[in-house]
Amino acid sequence: MIVPSQAKDRLIFALDFPDRERALSSVKQLNGLVGCFKVGLELFISEGPSVIDAIQELSDADIFLDLKLHDIPATMRGALRSAARHGVRFVTVHCQEGEVLSKTTEELSSAGLEILAVSVLTSLSGNDLQALGIQEGLTLSRLAVQRAVFAKEAGCAGVVCSGKEVSAIRQAVGDGLHLVVPGIRPEWSRLDKDDQSRITTPTEAIRDGADYLVVGRPIRKATDPKEAARKILDEIASALS
Numbered sequence: 001m002i003v004p005s006q007a008k009d010r011l012i013f014a015l016d017f018p019d020r021e022r023a024l025s026s027v028k029q030l031n032g033l034v035g036c037f038k039v040g041l042e043l044f045i046s047e048g049p050s051v052i053d054a055i056q057e058l059s060d061a062d063i064f065l066d067l068k069l070h071d072i073p074a075t076m077r078g079a080l081r082s083a084a085r086h087g088v089r090f091v092t093v094h095c096q097e098g099e100v101l102s103k104t105t106e107e108l109s110s111a112g113l114e115i116l117a118v119s120v121l122t123s124l125s126g127n128d129l130q131a132l133g134i135q136e137g138l139t140l141s142r143l144a145v146q147r148a149v150f151a152k153e154a155g156c157a158g159v160v161c162s163g164k165e166v167s168a169i170r171q172a173v174g175d176g177l178h179l180v181v182p183g184i185r186p187e188w189s190r191l192d193k194d195d196q197s198r199i200t201t202p203t204e205a206i207r208d209g210a211d212y213l214v215v216g217r218p219i220r221k222a223t224d225p226k227e228a229a230r231k232i233l234d235e236i237a238s239a240l241s
């Protein structure tokens, strides 16, 4: 597994926009400042796979297709094969069902697609676990570690996890798995309380062992998105040095 050495290559920007015009204008604005653009459900459902080609025409950055897939093995394999045809680098799947994961990842890693398993959504807090019917006594952190170990055994390239769990996961899985961390809130970002629950700053996440940071609103909602991206890159670079 290659861990990116440059701050830029560790920054993934979430293109959470409702249409291609806004998404592509953001790609033009941030091109060169981020290593990867993430296409999530909002943009993909609105614009379809052609938006991926349009991003690739504007930028050499990697593409992360964040559809958080969850289905029977045959359907997952089909969906992932289709994703591989679009030349994306990362794609997300849910991590709950072991059998499904191991049956889908085997053949796909060879197609150049890096499968990331979502461990526990960063919007969930400890109180949500019981409501989800998850075994009593299991903490969010232990659940995330369990799922990460499992994702590694199933052959995934990485896991998406909160910065709060990154250090425990790194200890459990060692170096062979990308740790991709959303829920990033720099100290200077003045966002009102939103749906994210287990948040960390870029510095905390990188120091604890994150390989990639996924950032949406702190850049998108900044008065100057380029400046916000640069500040995050500075934080990443200092945390790495």
Ligand code: C5P
Pocket: 014, 016, 040, 066, 118, 119, 120, 121, 122, 123, 160, 161, 182, 183, 184, 196, 214, 215, 216, 217, 218
């Ligand atoms: O705006 P914000 O920085 O919270 O954006 C985080 C991005 O990361 C969103 O696009 C969200 O879908 C994604 N994400 C997440 N938590 C996960 C997996 C992905 O927030 N566990």
